[in-house]
Amino acid sequence: MLYHAKARFSSTTGLEDIYIGPSHIEWKGEKLTEDAFTWQSPVLGTVYGTLLNFREQVDALKGEFKKPPYQNEPVRPILYIKPRNTINAHLKEVAIPKGVEEVEINATLGVVIGKTATNVKEADAFDYVDGYTIVNDVTVPHTSFYRPAIKQKARDGYCPIGPWIVQKDNVPSPDNLMIWTFKNDELISVNSTKDLVRSIPRLIQDVTNYMTLAKGDLLLVGVPHNPPTAKAGDTIRIEIDHIGSLENRFVLENVQVAGGEKA
């Protein structure tokens, strides 16, 4: 069975309609394998990540919330931005900087916004969704969530996205999707979007209560508790039911420059 998705290639402008089969991809009537394409991020809008939205993470930190520096439990969704230099693509490399042994692999679902979303009600939230993609929110490990983690989260190429956007009609229950992380083909982590503190529609409601999401923006549903890590030489593949799989190889920083493009 084929399902419809949208992708961006380095050889084309704009999003291309593709059809995903079990072992091939149809594009403009041709049957191709995924390595026949040079994949780009299918998302060009602002990427907002959500902290503390997996129940396991919140439960584990419960004892800390009332203590300094946090003082109180989080009330509104805590967001962060993955800026444009972080945007990376399927089958591209991610660099580990000097002095960092390993980086966190934060496998997550990305919700692509389909139209301007301001003060949206939970019941209407899916009207504002265009589709879904896979994101690896690569992060230098850090233990404190007190200050924005720019140095840890905003490094070049630290946000692989893709390979494509699956239109929402092809994803029957986005609040019950399994997220599988493989390191060098070995399964190392499993999560499910059913374990979110705020479900996708609730998250869209609570975020758009205080800020507008624009068409093409990407909202990441949350990062897992105790995420697995990768070192130089590892290949990470993230699979999400009904969406596909996103693969990246980790290398040392000196062989790579901005945005995952090789010099």
Place this chain on the structure above:
Amino acid sequence: MKHARVACHGAIHDAVEENGVLKLADGRLVNFDDVIWLPPINPGTIFALGLNYADHANEISFNAPEEPLVFLKGPNTLIGHNGVTRRPANVEMMHYECELVVVIGKKARNVKREDAYDYVSGYTIANDYAIRDYLENYYRPNLAVKNRDTLTPIGPWFVEKHDIKDPMNLKLYTYVNGELKQEGSTKDMIFDIPFLIEYLSSFMTLNENDLILTGTPKGTVNVVEGDEVVVEIEGIGSLQNTIVGDKEFAR
């Protein structure tokens, strides 16, 4: 030269200031009052600094940081000169922040401080409002405080780098309803412009039209619906906006 982006005559135009009026790229002259002012730069990544003036850090009872406190903002938050900023009902502390904005001119990675100005194209002004009622101690200042729609007026002008002799010695002023409320100088920044460019580019690539909002001095006070707020920086311009309530937004 001072550059603006404005809407008038049914389209969006690039314009420059010439003898007290706007000259559009197509040659037409338009009065300042006859245009809608847009943010002068179509921004890439928007960086902002917290606690970058020692006096302001003291004012909100924090020790000056040892490393820059950097946070990011989304494009939803920007508005142009003469725009309106929403103050939600029932908040107690919403304050302005007059800030010098550095506009990055070209790709910058691993830049040394002595070369930093080579990567600057120019400057503008931002009023980086904060609503302190929404502060939470997670990735603080969290986006609910700083990234709400309309919370960051910017402009009116993009001023080219070579028109500003010493960006680290400019007076900053904020007026509320015509009364001077905040006064400072960019010379009192804890982390100056070359430091910030060296720091950020040491771990990430800066690109053309990325913006760095460099923080605000002391003198931030609460503003309420109806207040007219003007932030001004010597040699760069004067950015006006008005605080409005929920009603205008049907909230």
